Amino acid sequence: MDSDDDFLSDVSSAGDFLDTQNSDDESLGDDFGDDLDTGFSDDKDLIKQKRKPYEVEFKVLNPLDIQREQDVQVDDVSAILGLPPESAAILLRFGRWKQEKLIEGYMEHPEETLEDAGLGTNFEGLAKTEKVADFMCEICCEEGPDLETFAMRCGHRFCVDCYRHYLAQKIKEEGEAARIECPGDNCHRIVDSKSLELLLADNNALQERYRTLLTRTYVDDKDNLRWCPAPNCEYAVDCAVKARDLRRIVPTVNCICKHEFCFGCSLNDHQPTPCTLVKMWLKKCEDDSETANWISANTKECPRCMSTIEKNGGCNHMTCRKCKHEFCWMCMGLWSEHGTSWYNCNRYEEKSGSDARSAQAKSRASLERYLHYYNRYANHEQSAKLDKDLYLKTEKKMTSLQSQSGLSWIEVQFLDTASQALQQCRQTLKWTYAFAFYLARNNLTEIFEDNQKDLEMAVESLSEMFEKPVPELAKLKVDILDKTAYCNKRRVILLSDTAENLKNGEWAFNVEW
Structure with a gap:
């Protein structure tokens, strides 16, 4: 057994x-x-x-993990090529850590590879400082029997003080570490880690900065690694997605610091839109900035009484204080139609007519189409920001609910969960409109718009409940929990369906990309 x-x-x-x-x-x-x-x-x-169709496999590395990865590769190359570890490290950085390609090139042309890497072929002797008779430093012109000097294997000797100043300038001011060359004229020998540690033995801060820069260079050189773009984050993400894959997948990753970003372009999560289309969309929005500014203004007029109304929350259900007219902030249509099968706010209806062939009419139709999608894109972006502002007040709201309803702190966490779901769904909806702008219409487009509509309606419903006064929230707890789960479910369905079709090349687009 x-x-x-x-x-x-x-x-x-x-x-x-x-x-x-x-x-x-x-x-x-x-x-x-x-x-x-x-x-x-x-x-x-x-x-x-x-994994869900829109998810990719990745892992998050801390600085120690990254250092361990480097050490393993250095030890491997050192053992295979019979080079000192510090020389193997220089060779790997020269070859951008492509180990197999580097070893193959070395085996075919060892002397040429070493020369190109800034190592040379002389590996005899140890790095040490010494006093040399009748020596004068070419940098500071100091001389004397008590002058401490240092030279790498290339033989260019300078006083230790000048060498230290040179290294400090390279590391602190120029941010260089991987390719610090010998101070000698036209000498391209690279200062190795042992030499640097010897010269900067009393400067721990500079040594730490040197190691940090080497780590940063390692991550920058590796195709499968990206630094988390969140401010002051020291983690890197390891993901096997290649540049050629970015037409078929949107590789969203999550750092330990909770920042969610695209591994392909390092922008914030932009699912379901591929990186190339995101770049095209952002450029178009920037080029049409004046139009965009006009569209994304914070105030609009009531369609019934023309009173000016300011949007101060994420929900798009607007009620005019003057005439009590209820309408949708995005399309200005009756709100009563937005919870029914008549909901059509997310779709752009192509106009037809006898004048459609004229250049002016085509230009106008093109602008109207762009405005349709940009208006909804910008609105969800604004709503996400407003929802985030509400999220910052959520803890206060949770405290109030706790004291007023007798619920425990754990029991009022549903507000925090709902708030996070709102922000995530808004982010997804925002990018569905950029994606839809470039889609060519076919049967799949109808399904995409139906999924988009279902998520949008669920988000608006949750957003409306979330903004209720604190005394009403306790009674709505079950409804908010159910709607939060439903929003998350609809988001998964939309992203999964879109990702599957993207992966299989089923989508048709109206632009070359």
Whole structure:
């Protein structure tokens, strides 16, 4: 009979099998996992759950993880090529950490590769400072028997003080670490880590800055690594997505600091729109900035009494204080139609007519189409900001609800959950309009717009409940929880369907990209 350890090892191997499946064969891996009878059906950690179509595999690395990765590669190359570790590190940085390609090039042309990397072929002797008779430093012109000097294997000797000043300037002022060259004229030998540690033995701050810069260079050089763009974040994300894949997937990743961004372009999450279309859309919005500013103004007029109304919340359900007319902020239509099958706020209806062939009419139709999508894009962007402002007040609202309703702090967390769901769904809806702007119409477009409509209606309903006065929130707790779950579900459906069609090349676009 097999031991428990053997059994768990088998399960782990099954998990490894699932992880290594090619994206085009995901169904095979999923079927394998579903059919595997482990006897531990409640333990979700044993078998990795299937990723959603719009999710990518990634891991977050801290500075120590990054350093360990570098050390492993340096040790490997050092052992294979028989070079000192500090020289192997210089060679790897020269080759942008492409280990196999570097070793292959070295085996074919060792001397040329070493020369190009700034190493040379002389590896004899140890890095040390010494006093040399009849020596004068070429930089400061100091001389004397007590003058401490240093020279790398290239033989260019300078006094230690000048060398230290030179290194400090390179590291502190120029931000250089990986390719600091010898101070000698026209010498391209690279200062290795051992030499630097010897010269800066009494300057821990500068050594730490040097190591930080080397780590930053390592991440910048690796195609599978990106720094988290959040301010003051020291984490990096490892993701196997290649540049050529960005037409088929939108690789959104989450850092430990909770910042969510696109691995492809480092912008904030812009699912479901691919990076290239995002770039085109942002440029178009920038070029049409005056029109955009006019559209995104914070005030509009009531369609019934023409009174000026200011939007001060994320919800698009507006009620005129003067005439009590209820309308939609986005399309200015009757709000009563937005909870019914008549809802058509998200769709752009192409206009037809006898004058459609004229250049002026085409130009006007093109502008109207752009304004339709930009208006909704900008509105969700503004609503997300307003919802975020409300989120900053959520804790106060939760405290008030707790004191007024007798609910515990845990029980009022549904407001925090709802607030986060609103922001995430608004972000998704915002980018669906940029995506829709470039879509060519077909049967899939209808499905996309239906999914978009369902999510939008759910978000507006949740947003309206979220803005209710504190005394009413306790009574709406179950409704808010249900609507929050429904919003999240509709978002998953929209993103999954869009991602599947993008991956399979099913979408048709009206631009070359």
